Amino acid sequence: MLSACQDSKPLLFDNNPTPTPADLPAPAGHQISFAKEVQPIIETKCLSCHSCFDAPCQLKLESAESLLRGASQEPVYSSARTTEMKPTRLGIDELTVAGWRKRGFYSVLQSDREHAQSLLKNMITLGKQYPFPPNSKLPDSIKTGFARKNQCVSEEEFPGYAHDHPFEGMPFGTSGLTDREYSLLAGWLNQGAAVTDEPVTLTRDEEQTIRTWETLFNRDDKRGRLVARWLYEHLFLAYLYFPEAGDEPRFFELLRSSTPSGEAIIPVATVSPNSDPGGPFFYRLRPISGTIVHKRRISYPLDQMKLRRISELFFSEDWPVGDLPGYDYTERSNPFVTFAAIPARARYQFMLDEAEYFVRTFIHGPVCRGQIATDVIRDHFWTLFQSPESDLFITADTYRRQAIPLLGIPGQDDDLLDAGENWLRYLKRHNDYLALRQQHYVAQQPQGASLAHIWNGDGHNENALLTIFRHHNSASVVRGLAGAVPQTIWLMDYPLLEQTYYQLVVNFNVFGNVAHQVLTRLYFDLIRNGSEQNFVRLLPAGQRKTILNDWYQDLGKLKFGIVYEDIDDRSPSAERFVTENPKLELASHMLERFQSINTLSHDPLNRCEQGNCSRIDQPHWIQQADRALSGIAAQPAASLPGISLLPEVTFVRVQHGQNERTVYTLLRDRAHSNVAFMLGEELRYQPEKDRVTVYPGITGSYPNFMFDVPAAQVGEFVAKLSKAGKIKDFEQIVETWGIRRTHPQFWEILHDITAWQKQQQPLQAGIFDINRYENF
Structure with missing residues (x-):
């Protein structure tokens, strides 16, 4: 919500030195529900930029806890940091809003000044007052992706920011909020921005499954304790789920707690999972709260089959254990010793x-x-x-x-x-x-x-x-x-x-x-x-x-x-x-x-043999799209110039009729003379050898661009892309089928691709990140 590029000059359109703000919809007057009316807007219009450690200004919006924590001016990513930064992991490093305030995080929901608007209200108002023309290319002065340097402005600094950057409100550089969405958010903020976090209610089966796994992880014997430590260090990052719990399982995380099973979890806040816990602890399973984002979703099943597999692998034979290892330098640096x-x-x-x-x-x-x-x-x-x-x-x-x-x-x-x-x-x-x-x-x-x-x-x-x-x-x-x-x-x-x-x-x-x-x-x-x-x-x-x-x-x-x-x-x-x-x-x-x-x-799209360039188990219209797209697969940019204009990850939604669609990912495989050095990648780049892999489905969490192509036009799309030797040729393709950040259906198409993946790969689907979406 607070991300913007640093640029000292105001942005101007049509040579107008004083942009005229658009009229604002009136804030909603009814009592607004956070869970039913506000959270869906945050999920669809905000979370695509504000999640994980690369959320601008550390403003994560995946859960009520993260929204209440607010923003920070200290970046997580820094290639020149000479001293280690104190970790800022939600649900681990601080457990209260007061604790985060002491760490320098500031509210975006409430103002510290009487009769003043909150930072979030100011940002969404700025975005609503200065919209972009539909499907227009952003001016070059507005940087996107890694070219953008975030400004984490405070409430007091906002007036100067708004003056210098009138077109950089929130959601940043996109088609923005609808009138209804703005009205609901503005009304909710006027009403005090109450955030409710509905408690997780576990089913009886989930409670029993948790007891079973926590019993395994907390065995008292030396073998059990050593195996549990190894398993924890290999599963601490997982989105654990119980396949036997139903079609839409809940996700859990494995962590160390100072409290045993049956009591409230108090996380042991160590920098790494193999750091010294500093005292007694217990392995616990905690439900993962908040909205699932694609880039963090790494699922791992815990079921009866896995339980038997662990018993078979680790406990079916008797192997000796001496003194249990500690957490010193050698044991952390060499797991083969530990x-x-x-x-x-x-x-x-x-x-x-x-x-x-x-x-x-x-x-x-x-x-x-x-x-x-x-x-x-x-x-x-x-x-x-x-x-x-x-x-x-x-x-x-x-x-x-x-x-x-x-x-x-x-x-x-x-x-x-x-x-x-x-x-x-x-x-x-x-x-x-x-x-x-x-x-x-x-x-x-x-x-x-x-x-x-x-x-x-x-x-x-x-x-x-x-x-x-x-x-x-x-x-x-x-x-x-x-x-x-x-x-x-x-x-x-x-x-x-x-x-x-x-x-x-x-x-x-x-x-x-x-x-x-x-x-x-x-x-x-x-x-x-x-x-x-x-x-x-x-x-x-x-x-x-x-x-x-x-x-x-x-x-x-x-x-x-x-x-x-x-x-x-x-x-x-x-x-x-x-x-x-x-x-x-x-x-x-x-x-x-x-x-x-x-x-x-067989991968017929990329390894087409004897004209068999489509998946025979797919409907005829998908086979036709396969054959067309296979024409740009595995061919060097030297012979297909349009490849050199594609970004790393491009989603292509192909629609057939009113209700059918499929999705492809065009992956630009950049060629290098070698990847043996830390610096100078540009000097080792061999653009004439770039190729495209056409993946039948979705891979990549950070789409750089999207095309929306009717099934009947896939052949034309491929033909024009193959011959696009100049920027103006590629821009014509974007004008015809491209979904720019400002496209009226940008958010609808982005989330429809998520919905399609949820149908095809329910354990991998999540909201995509658009921090790296290109400005074509």
Whole structure:
């Protein structure tokens, strides 16, 4: 609600130096219900910008608690913070409005001055007085996306802000509130802005299920306590739900509380889930309140099957436990030391069972804005997992004992002066581990790596094959091998999967300083390289270095032997190759071998073969749209110039008749000579090699733009997009089918796409974030 760009000059339209404000609808006079009349407006018109840690001015509007907390002038995201920021997590770090006021948060609902309007009333009034022409492009002086620098003005500063920025009221840079919506909000604010938070009433089945799980998590025996700690550190971020509770299950979070089951939860407010709790605690399940937003929704099921699986994996065999680990530096930086007593097979298999969840935690979450991690990865790649039976960390005791001390991860010590020394120490350990790994794998697998060593999901689990898409400073994960064969492919074993999870989720602190952020980014670079080198072992000896040189072009190749461990280009591969393109040949073998668990085994839109470019199980009109859109899939921008004008994530709603529609996501896969460096991404960008993946559905939480295209016009839309070599050509497409921020149906179409996903993927749907929506 308080977001705006900093620009010292007033915005003018039509060369009018004094904009004329529009007449305001009268505030509603009846007694207004927050739950029935106000909250739906906040959900549809405000929450798309104000949720998660990247909410402008920390004004989160997901729940009554967040609305009452208000706003802050201290940003969560800062790439130059030299000291750690005190966390500001709702429901954890402060539990009262008074506590947040002491932390510098100020109300947006009430004014401190007599007869003055609240900040929220002023902002929505400004937005209503100066609307934009329907479907108009915002002036260049109004910045959107990451180009915008938020102004977190106080109530006293608002008059000056309104004078300088008359067209930057709220909702910011969109078609805004309807007359009815404004009238209700203004009336509610005039009436004192009472906020009601209806208490959560659990069903008897939910209460019983919670007791069952809390009993498991709070066992008194050493094995139970150690397993519970490991499970908590792996599930603390999840939107937990009980599948047996009904069609629309409630979501819960797992947290540590100073109070036992049956009593009110008092959270243990530590920076990370593996920080010292400072005293006795209990694991508790708490309902997640507020509206579900897409970018934070990472669901995980807790049912009877999962309960049996945990018992089978962790408690069916008797394994010894000595003294329980504490929470010191070593135990936080090296989970392989902390949980060494738990059988490695149990830990790895538990993660494999829900691999999509774990990859989503460090790709999709946990902090909503992730360029620290995303500039380390390609825009499109596949991820596979080594089978537990072929993972020497699981099967070879001597190797595991030698490897464990080398697997610690940096970032726990965020002293700026020690950052360089810390990095060199962890880098040496990492490369010592890779040398040890290579030595043992060559000895144990003399015939070389094989596709038989890749986890096949036990023949039925679709978590085994994942595709990751990067969208500049965010990313998303889908099941299956989506899109054309990517440039790079990851093969993760247990150490790599666990290291990644702890580096980017458990140990990552969004409130940390620059040393913490830099060390996190540098080590994830090593993890990516290790995953790629694991995959390259499947390729023919003598050709691996050439292939890696293509992935690490220019200065990237210089990091081998200096930062990265040199590739093993001598030991054999167990796979056989007959073509001159072994990577493509191997990918073809993978698609064939894992077809039964690949949710996108054919992906005809991006891997169209012999004219079969549509999904045969879809209605005829969708098949026609598939075939048309497949014309821009997997083609380089050099031959399809319109690709270079698309943003990272574009939703395309295709309508058929009055009541039928489907949704596609156009994902622009930006090409780079390498992703091996923290800075200078623009210098490594290769725009002529950009491609588009056409995803049949929704992926990405931050749409950059939307098109609304009648089914009969999809072919024309694709044809014009393919030939749009100039900005004016693209603008004509936007004028015809584009949904600008100011489009009269902007909000309706955005939320209809959410509704469509709720029908198709009810456990993933949530309100999308438009902070990065482009101004075309």
